[in-house]
Amino acid sequence: DVKVTQSSRYLVKRTGEKVFLECVQDMDHENMFWYRQDPGLGLRLIYFSYDVKMKEKGDIPEGYSVSREKKERFSLILESASTNQTSMYLCASSHTGGDLETQYFGPGTRLLVL
Amino acid sequence: AQSVAQPEDQVNVAEGNPLTVKCTYSVSGNPYLFWYVQYPNRGLQFLLKYITGDNLVKGSYGFEAEFNKSQTSFHLKKPSALVSDSALYFCAVRDSLTGGGNKLTFGTGTQLKVEL
Numbered sequence: 001d002v003k004v005t006q007s008s009r010y011l012v013k014r015t016g017e018k019v020f021l022e023c024v025q026d027m028d029h030e031n032m033f034w035y036r037q038d039p040g041l042g043l044r045l046i047y048f049s050y051d052v053k054m055k056e057k058g059d060i061p062e063g064y065s066v067s068r069e070k071k072e073r074f075s076l077i078l079e080s081a082s083t084n085q086t087s088m089y090l091c092a093s094s095h096t097g098g099d100l101e102t103q104y105f106g107p108g109t110r111l112l113v114l
Numbered sequence: 115a116q117s118v119a120q121p122e123d124q125v126n127v128a129e130g131n132p133l134t135v136k137c138t139y140s141v142s143g144n145p146y147l148f149w150y151v152q153y154p155n156r157g158l159q160f161l162l163k164y165i166t167g168d169n170l171v172k173g174s175y176g177f178e179a180e181f182n183k184s185q186t187s188f189h190l191k192k193p194s195a196l197v198s199d200s201a202l203y204f205c206a207v208r209d210s211l212t213g214g215g216n217k218l219t220f221g222t223g224t225q226l227k228v229e230l
Contacts, residue, residue: 035220042120042221045219092158102163104160
């Protein structure tokens with residue numbers, strides 16, 4: 001079974017703090033994704049990566065950065081957390097080609113910025 | 115550009131009745147279509163997908179979806195709903211002409227409530 005894990009289920013941070021969200025997948029997937037989920041807005045793509053050290057902006061990259069130093073790990077960084085970044089953050093990974101592009105999701109991190 | 119719409123925020127159905135959750139899409143090339151389900155405080159779970167081939171796709175937990183190219187739709191269906199099907203359902207699409215990384219666009223989600 002594909003397993004995608006996220007470092008925390010719940011996080012509480014203060015405005016201005018630097019926040020790291022970590023995601024690890026164990027299926028040797030090339031592609032990894034960070035989304036945020038907000039009621040009524042669905043999932044919105046923040047960043048994705050299709051290879052180690054490669055990254056591309058998604059639909060809402062402002063206020064976020066990412067790092068992919070190893071194939072299995074994809075980190076989302078909030079350089080200076082703000083209250084409007086309070087949200088559910090979901091990580092996903094997928095294989096290019098073989099599994100016909102299905103994305104597999106982690107359990108999510110619910111972040112509260114005070 | 116790729117986009118997907120789920121026109122209903124919530125669908126209510128009685129247990130044992132058939133259910134339908136609607137999804138329409140827009141792409142420039144051919145669509146790759148997906149349904150995911152999310153239970154409270156959980157990540158998304160993959161249900162089924164259409165890439166090519168038979169228009170009727172069968173997936174997990176007795177769900178199926180029908181690809182209709184002329185109506186640009188991919189509605190999720192189940193012949194007999196269970197209370198345990200109550201969850202948030204997301205439709206997603208990728209355009210075959212999109213570049214590397216198989217980036218999906220998700221709908222806003224439909225809350226399914228199955229009542230006794």
